[in-house]
Amino acid sequence: MVKHEIWTLVGFLIFMMGIVGILISMVGLDFIPLKFVDDVSKVGGLLLRVVMIFGGISLMFINRTKSRG
Helix, strand or coil: CCHHHHHHHHHHHHHHHHHHHHHHHHHCCCCHHHHHHHHHCHHHHHHHHHHHHHHHHHHHHHHHHCCCC
16 A cells, blocks of 8 residues: 555545444444543533534545646
């Protein structure tokens, strides 16, 4: 794998963890990898998930659109 492909994959995984975390918390369940954030603060957990979504999208966008030269 090339370096930009790895970072795209990392961005996608961060994005998916954020989406899955929000969807699961809407149902009222706990997403185990992010449970430590919810133990501290529910609002902090929501903000972290939103940042994960936008951060993952940003990583994917930057790595897929930067010049290859």
